[in-house]
Every structure is written in C-alpha cells, then in structure tokens.
Amino acid sequence: MSERKKVLVFTAKWIGLKCIEHLLTRFPQDQYVFVVMEPDADLITRYLGEHGQPCFPLSQATLDSLHQQYADGHFDFLLNLWGGHIFKTTTLAKAQHSLNIHPAYLPYCRGRDPIVWAIRYGWPAGVTLHQIAAGVDEGPIIHREEVPYTFPITGAALYEQVAARAWQVFCEQWPRLRSTAWSAIDQPVLPDNRTFRREDLLRDRVLDTQTQPEALDLVRRLLAHDFGDYAAILQHEGKRYSLHCSLQELPE
Structure with missing residues (x-):
C-alpha cells in the first residue's frame, strides 16, 4: 500500500462527487477532510456519511476551525473539486500542494461560465488541472486537454461534454499526481487574458x-x-x- 496522504478537499456538485468516489475507492487509506458547498451539498454529505467520512459545510466558522486546528503545510494536498470558493493565502498555506479543476482550456476563459465564453468568442474549450494561486484560475498548469466542439453547438450541450470529461481527467491524473513528483508550467499570456464574472454573463445575454x-x-x-x-x-x-x-x- 502506498504512503498515506493527508488531503483537504473542497467540493461541490455531482462532478465533485464523482471525484470523491474515485478518491475513496482508489485511496481509502488517505486521511481526508472534506469541506462541502452548494450545489448538491446534501447529496455529497450523504455519500460521505455513508462512507464514514467527516465533512463540514463551507462557512466562516469552518474556515476559522481549519486555521485553528491545522498548521501551515499540515496537508499534502488541497483539492478544489468543482467548488466555487476563492481561496485566501492563509488557506492555501495549509497544504504543500494544491490542485483545481477548471472546465476550460486555460488561459482561455478564466473565471465563471467558461463554456459560454468559449462558444461566444470561438475559443478552445477543455479541462485544466492547475495549481491554485491568489488570482482566479491563474495558477500554473499541471495538465490540460482540449475538448473539441464544432459549430453550431449550444452552451448546454458543450457543458455536458466538458463536465463529463472534467471528472474523468481528474480520475486519470490523480494517481500520478498523488504519488510522484511533477512540475507545472506558467500559463501562456494571451492578448486578452480576461477573468469573467457572473455579471458578464448576465449582461451579455441581453x-x-x-x-x-x-x-x-x-x-x-x-x-x-x-x-x-x-x-x-x-x-x-x-x-x-x-x-x-x-x-x-x-x-x-
């Protein structure tokens, strides 16, 4: 059995749940702390309870407790599995390594609603695993791959394709990332390296x-x-x- 790891996991939605299933199936020996957020928080919490895994709702009280109980570098990894939380440096310091799943081919479409902007501007769509940095989705790239699409396609249809590939990419890459030394590369610089907000989507649709x-x-x-x-x-x-x-x- 491989060396036991300490893993802090922030997670949401069914995609996060699929990733959790992989963690507990392939690496049940690891020590996990789960922080759960919407959407699908009840579904994830119920699954973790059935598997004897303690979990905590995302709240200021939970974050304060993490800072009080765990020293900097206590965890081997911090994983953000489809959660929308913006991490402060004090939380990132709790882990030696961090990883976020972003449903885009970074550096294209940083921030919210990346599927919309890929179609809107004709940019590549994809999945990227990257280190978590202070800037939203700006961390160095660990792994990325393109999800091909052709015109015409709706946002809903492309989202289904990217979301399905996102959790598969994590399951394929995590055993390697967990157990071996790896490096990350800085994101390429684009002429327009925007970070999108939900307000951009609401404004653009009108x-x-x-x-x-x-x-x-x-x-x-x-x-x-x-x-x-x-x-x-x-x-x-x-x-x-x-x-x-x-x-x-x-x-x-």
Whole structure:
C-alpha cells in the first residue's frame, strides 16, 4: 500500500462527487477532510456519511476551525473539486500542494461560465488541472486537454461534454499526481487574458434594442423569413443552416 496522504478537499456538485468516489475507492487509506458547498451539498454529505467520512459545510466558522486546528503545510494536498470558493493565502498555506479543476482550456476563459465564453468568442474549450494561486484560475498548469466542439453547438450541450470529461481527467491524473513528483508550467499570456464574472454573463445575454439597434434589425429579418421553404439561411464555412426565431414575452 502506498504512503498515506493527508488531503483537504473542497467540493461541490455531482462532478465533485464523482471525484470523491474515485478518491475513496482508489485511496481509502488517505486521511481526508472534506469541506462541502452548494450545489448538491446534501447529496455529497450523504455519500460521505455513508462512507464514514467527516465533512463540514463551507462557512466562516469552518474556515476559522481549519486555521485553528491545522498548521501551515499540515496537508499534502488541497483539492478544489468543482467548488466555487476563492481561496485566501492563509488557506492555501495549509497544504504543500494544491490542485483545481477548471472546465476550460486555460488561459482561455478564466473565471465563471467558461463554456459560454468559449462558444461566444470561438475559443478552445477543455479541462485544466492547475495549481491554485491568489488570482482566479491563474495558477500554473499541471495538465490540460482540449475538448473539441464544432459549430453550431449550444452552451448546454458543450457543458455536458466538458463536465463529463472534467471528472474523468481528474480520475486519470490523480494517481500520478498523488504519488510522484511533477512540475507545472506558467500559463501562456494571451492578448486578452480576461477573468469573467457572473455579471458578464448576465449582461451579455441581453440584447437591448435601444443601445444595439442592429440586434432588432437581425431579429426582424429572422422573423420576416420564418415561413415554409423560405426560412432564413446562415452560410458559414461552406455549410448552410436554416434559421428560426422564437420570441416569448417574459413577466415583469
């Protein structure tokens, strides 16, 4: 049996749960401390309880307790498995190594909603394992791979592909990262190395005809040609696509 490791895990959602299943199945000898957050906190907490693993909800009280109970460098690893917590240096100091799963091909699409921005700007999509740094998703890259997609694809469809690959990548890479020495590389510098926030998504999804009259012109064009054999057509990279427009008034 390999050397026992001490692992601090922050986790959320079903993707985090799939990663936890791998941890407890492959490396049950390791000593874990789990910090659970939404979404799917109840599901994860129930699973950990069934497997005799103590866990704590993400809260200031939990963070204060971590700082009081564990000295700097106490843990071998800090893993952020699909959690949205922004780590302070005092928490990062609790572990010798850190790893975050980000559903993007870094340095593209740092921050929130990376699938949206990959499609929106035609950037690569993918999965990156990287060290956690003070800047959001700015840490050195441990492993990354592209998830190919083609136009046209919806955000929901690409999210399913990336999310499924994300936990698989972790399960494939963790045995190596856990047990051997490895190195990370600094992220490449892009001309536009933005870090996106949820506010960016909410703003970008609104087409305001007062400030974007071209949007109203496009919608009118689609509506005008939305009948029978004369539906609007998009010509893109040698292919033709039929276009339809559906509008539904939202409640105030």
